[in-house]
Amino acid sequence: MTTRLRADALDTIASRAAVPVYDRRGLSAGIVHFGVGNFHRAHQAVYLDDLFNKGRDHDWAIVGAGVLPADGAMRGRLAEQDFLTTVVEQEADRSTARVTGAMIDYLRTEDRTAIIDRLADPAVRIVSLTITEGGYFIDPASGAFDPEHPDIVADGTAPDAPRTVFGLIAAGLKRRKAEGTLPFTVMSCDNIPHNGTVTRSALTGLAELSDPGLAAWIGEAVAFPNGMVDRITPATGDRERQICAEEYGIEDACxxxxEGFKQWVLEDDFPAGRPALEEAGVQFVPDVTPYEHMKIRILNGGHAMIGYPAGLMDIHFVHEAMEHPLIRAFLQKVEEEEIIPIVPPVPDTDLGDYYRLIDARFANPKIGDTVRRLCLDGSNRQPKFIVPSIHDRLKRGGGITGLALESALWCRYCFGTTENGKEIAPNDPAWDRLRAQALKARDDPLAWLEMEDIYGGVAQADVFRKAFAGALAALWRDGTEKVLACYLEDRL
Incomplete structure (x- = not known):
């Protein structure tokens, strides 16, 4: 028998899963969060739930917000269950479930006035974001803000009727400036190098289009701490809902x-105050850069290393990809020979141990992470997770054979068919463009590198061009498995 998740059912659910020990009626909002997806609910919301369970900082509850149709759909599902979420942590040898209650409201996507009013509320002292790597309106290669994006142009022309997250945040800050209210801290929780700096650039760049004075004030008065976040969190489907119901007796729509592992490293720059997240396991540091490099290049770059060959071989789950000896060995060789040697030292961290932890996390058979998720949105991820490693290797005169092969595997994936001839459904916002370039690249491999907004200067490096062209030609001639074997034997 299952119990539908809602506040008045927590006493019943407590016999099957951990539930909040605090009285949610005593919570008040201190954070507005844009982008209430799975990662946010498995990460930031869990840290806050842990803190609230300690009896601390109950004035830092979350209010959700968003601008996309998917945000509205999520709001509807969560509202029906009183903004509660079942979080199931799965490791190879154990699984546990808990219900988190850190979110107390979710503003309606269509009600922009209500969102701005909440942002202007002095009780809100942090605005956080998980809007994906592609949500920051930046040029993929340069990392610079793109003021010519149609949505940005629209918000610059009509700032009082914003359609983007940054337009809403700017409008909220404009109100606070006019009313003499201390500005909130803007905290990105996305996998972007220097995510706070990128967020500052996007927000001030947008404000500059309509109100240079506001832009200058935001640049001077608003804090944008950089942070590194980590927790493998797959998409939710029927499989997950069924497990939740059958194993824990909880009927949860979302x-x-x-995984059990989670990590959050933050620069401690919160002038308006912050919850005592260090008591829940968050690490506060003066400079998050070393942790960013480690995670983005070793873990996120590693995802790409296993995702594209596995996708071409019609492998569905990530742990199944890690069971393939060629894929796992490919990951290890590229990490150890090309990526880890150029990752700067990280305080109190052995990078070899960190990689071994990553390897075990990828191989977790319980998590149910999919290869398709790893392959998603390469046009935004490759410039952040792979291309910087290529750039640094070239700068040092190091080999880039494995990284070039990863790029060739991505190109081959974007051709749109697996090696068995199965069609690959569109898996990138720029899929049409990527597929067109991949079609051209079958006969002219260097056509792929014409996308200089993705590859930047490395597209002109003769060493990379030659390695990429050779790898792509070999993939078409010999297939993925044979090419991986050649690479592992240093014959590519």
Whole structure:
């Protein structure tokens, strides 16, 4: 028998899963969060739930917000269950479930006035974001803000009727400036190098289009701490809902499944105050850069290393990809020979141990992470997770054979068919463009590198061009498995 998740059912659910020990009626909002997806609910919301369970900082509850149709759909599902979420942590040898209650409201996507009013509320002292790597209106290669994006142009022309997250945040800050209210801290929780700096650039760049004075004030008065976040969190589907119901007796329309591991490293720059997240395991540091490099290049770059060959071989789950000896060995060789040697030292961290932890996390058979998720949105991820490693290797005169092969595998994936001839459904916002370039690249491999907004200067490096062209030609001639074997034997 299952119990539908809602506040008045927590006493019943407590016999099957951990539930909040605090009285949610005593919570008040201190954070507005844009982008209430699975990762946010498995990460930031869990840290806050842990803190609230300690009896601390109950004035830092979350209010959700968003601008996309998917945000509205999520709001509807969560509202029906009193903004509660079942979080199922899965490791190879154990699984546990908990219900988190850190979110107390979710503003309606269509009600922009209500969102701005909440942003102007002095009680709100942090605005956080998980809007994906592609949501920051930046040029993929340069990392610079793109003021010519149609949505940005629209918000610059009509700032009082914003359609983007940054337009809403700017409008809220404009109100606070006019009313003499201390500005909130803007905290990105996305996997972007220097995510706070990128967020500052996007927000001030947008404000500059309509109100240079506001832009200058935001640049001077608003804090944008950089942070590194980590927790493998796959998408939710029927499989996850069924497990939640059958194993824990909880009927949750949108449960979150994740690994047990989680990490959050933050620069401590919160002039308006912050919850005592260090008591829940968050690490506060003066400079998050070393942790960013480590995670983005080793873990996120590693995802790409296994995702594209596995996708071409019609492998569905990530742990199944890690069971393939060629894929796992490819990951290890590129990490150890090309990526880890150029990752700067990280305080109190052995990078070899960190990689071994990543390897074990990828191989977790319980998590149910999919290869398709790893392959998603390469046009935004490759410039952040792979291309910087290529750039640094070239700068040092190091080999880039494995990184070039990863790029060739991505190109081959974007051709749109697996090696068995199965069609690959569109898996990138720029899929049409990527597929067109991949079609051209079958006969002219260097056509792929014409996308200089993705590859930047490395597209002109003769060493990379030659390695990429050779790898792509070999993939078409010999197939993925044979090419991986050649690479592992240093014959590519």
């Amino acid at each position: 449960p979150v499944f994740c």
